[in-house]
Amino acid sequence: MTLTASRPLTRGRAERAPRRRGKWPLVALLAVLSVLTVAPFIAMLVVALTPAGKPTLPTQWPDSLTLDNLTSVLSASGFVEWTINSLVYSVISVLIILITASMAGYAFAKKRFPGRDAMFWTFLATMMVPFQATLIPTFVLVNSLDGVDTFWGLIVPTLANSQAVFLMRQFILGLPDELFDAAKVDGASELRVYLTIVVPLTRPIMATLGVFVFLWHWNDFLWPLVVGQSDATRTLTVGLTTLRTEEVQLSVLMASATVSVVPCLLVFFLLQRYLVNSIAMTGFK
Incomplete structure (x- = not known):
């Protein structure tokens, strides 16, 4: 009884394994598309937090971040x-x-x-x-x-x-x-x-x-x-x-x-x- 019960279970696991492996390309593609979608918003936020007059994206990553720009906008x-x-x-x-x-x-x-x-x-x-x-x-x-x-x-x-x-x-x-x-x-x-x-x-x-x-x-x-x-x-x-x-x-x-x-x-x-x-x-x- 134990052997006959384990065979379908083993077969089911073996069938599910290729399906899971087949999903990885789709997951990787969705991850890349998600990064490309979010990247402009991240760049906007980084530039917004860069001190005025300091070099920032797209030339280089800023050395420091500040909330002064957001504060000046809210108080403008x-x-x-x-x-x-x-x-x-x-x-x-x-x-x-x-x-x-x-x-x-x-x-x-x-x-x-x-x-x-x-x-x-x-x-x-x-x-x-x-x-x-x-x-x-x-x-x-x-x-x-x-x-x-x-x-x-x-x-x-x-x-x-x-x-x-x-x-x-x-x-x-x-x-x-x-x-x-x-x-x-x-x-x-x-x-x-x-x-x-x-x-x-x-x-x-x-x-x-x-x-x-x-x-x-x-x-x-x-x-x-x-x-x-x-x-x-x-x-x-x-x-x-x-x-x-x-x-x-x-x-x-x-x-x-x-x-x-x-x-x-x-x-x-x-x-x-x-x-x-x-x-x-x-x-x-």
Whole structure:
């Protein structure tokens, strides 16, 4: 009995050994790609920590590191205000887009009304139109409504996000119809169905979409450059470009870029669990 039981176990170990050895090239390739991806961020951090006026990358590795550049950036006039403006622009846009996109996605996925498909595909076709083509008409419209150099003029034109509606609609299509039918039988209103069924079940895709929308708006440059014409509404990406026109050390500029990356990393790490769950749930009913 002992011999017959050990043979399958030995055979299983022998079969698993080549598979493990076959994974090493893939692991090595992923490790190399990871190093190449992280290398620019490490170089940016090293330059940001190099004392002003000292030689640094890419010519040579700095002899010493300091936090003086980061301190000067955080205490500089305008930088904190630009950061707050970017947070307001990004966070408010994320909240409004998540609410409107989830409502529109629920309507397109589970409600039946005349012209639903035609309306959805027409709205989706706007993804094919580059933003540069609508930049001037949008600016003329916002300017006629006195929205230039205001937060509402900065935020409102970016709220019609067809990609967000598409992602929400595709996710809600996979939700069982029985849940919505049971809610109708119980006499639940549309608002209650949305709050008790749609919102809880779409948290993974909402978190994923929230990360993407936050990054889109945080790194947005062209529209804030056109609309934000003073420090009161100027975002961080636009403010950093103004530093390039001044006599600013490269280390100070890299310190500013390093600080601007921190909110993006925080958002990603806080919502990473939901991001992984949404990817794992893709394709499952």
